[in-house]
Amino acid sequence: MRVSDIMEALDGKVCFGEDKLNEVCLTACGCDLMSDALAFSKARMCLLTGLTNTQVVRTAEMLDVVAIVFVRGKQPSAEILALAEETGIAILRTDHTLYEACGILYSCGLPGRIKV
Amino acid sequence: MSEQILTEVFEVEAGDFVAAGAASAQIKRILKQLSVNSDLIRRAAIISYEAELNLVIHSLGGKLILRVMKDRVVISTEDVGPGIADISLALKEGWSTASDDIRSMGFGAGMGLPNIKRNADDFEIRSAAGSGTTIVTTIYL
Numbered sequence: 001m002r003v004s005d006i007m008e009a010l011d012g013k014v015c016f017g018e019d020k021l022n023e024v025c026l027t028a029c030g031c032d033l034m035s036d037a038l039a040f041s042k043a044r045m046c047l048l049t050g051l052t053n054t055q056v057v058r059t060a061e062m063l064d065v066v067a068i069v070f071v072r073g074k075q076p077s078a079e080i081l082a083l084a085e086e087t088g089i090a091i092l093r094t095d096h097t098l099y100e101a102c103g104i105l106y107s108c109g110l111p112g113r114i115k116v
Numbered sequence: 117m118s119e120q121i122l123t124e125v126f127e128v129e130a131g132d133f134v135a136a137g138a139a140s141a142q143i144k145r146i147l148k149q150l151s152v153n154s155d156l157i158r159r160a161a162i163i164s165y166e167a168e169l170n171l172v173i174h175s176l177g178g179k180l181i182l183r184v185m186k187d188r189v190v191i192s193t194e195d196v197g198p199g200i201a202d203i204s205l206a207l208k209e210g211w212s213t214a215s216d217d218i219r220s221m222g223f224g225a226g227m228g229l230p231n232i233k234r235n236a237d238d239f240e241i242r243s244a245a246g247s248g249t250t251i252v253t254t255i256y257l
């Protein structure tokens with residue numbers, strides 16, 4: 001699923017990374033626990049979370065995450081956007097809850113775990 | 117002994133959440149410049165970041181060390197304490213002494229050390245209560 005498809009499906013907005021809308025996500029992970037994202041991550045992932053601190057972006061950087069979606073209408077801070085720019089990760093936001101946003105993407109066919 | 121290509125040492129301060137991850141980001145960049153395979157870089161980055169976070173969250177300060185050799189990448193940490201009383205317990209998934217503050221930041225699930233072990237080809241840990249903790253991990257190229 002392209003970042004632009006994810007944005008449309010979630011009625012989302014791009015906060016950073018207009019130039020990354022064509023990049024492809026193969027899988028997604030929804031959690032407020034970065035420990036879990038680190039333990040269960042896969043390549044070319046979209047990370048959905050309600051947690052807004054800079055360690056979310058650092059964690060995403062380590063995992064080669066393609067896009068981060070902040071849920072429940074959370075507004076990413078200037079520090080988060082600066083780190084996103086430095087690391088080249090697209091930042092989206094949506095008013096949907098974490099549960100809803102994950103459900104929508106899952107029903108669009110974006111899997112949780114890809115079997116390689 | 118395998119030929120040494122590069123050694124980098126990063127000082128990691130206890131409790132410095134703003135800087136946490138900066139050293140691992142640097143390590144990731146270095147491995148990319150050396151054209152290491154991207155799956156191996158990802159494993160190295162996960163190991164390095166989990167180990168760096170443990171230094172920030174649990175230790176009194178320490179070093180994160182990257183050594184690249186012809187056939188392997190070695191990532192290790194050395195800290196000045198307080199040490200781990202029961203290592204087998206610390207290695208158990210879900211066991212953590214992290215505070216609620218740390219949890220509210222998205223960490224402290226007790227997944228770090230098992231995750232480091234899973235991503236490394238070789239994993240060694242030495243520690244005792246009252247002294248420092250040393251972790252050595254190896255990924256073969």
Ligand SMILES: Nc1ncnc2c1ncn2[C@@H]1O[C@H](COP(=O)(O)OP(=O)(O)OP(=O)(O)O)[C@@H](O)[C@H]1O
Binds near residue numbers: 174199
């Ligand atoms: N460098 C260290 N110095 C002292 N204690 C440590 C160190 N690293 C880990 N520990 C101890 O081992 C426990 C387990 O570590 P582990 O990394 O697996 O989980 P965590 O850091 O608590 O949570 P997570 O890694 O999921 O964020 C920690 O809660 C802590 O008590």
Ligand SMILES: [Mg+2]
Binds near residue numbers: 169170224227229
């Ligand atoms: Mg940890």
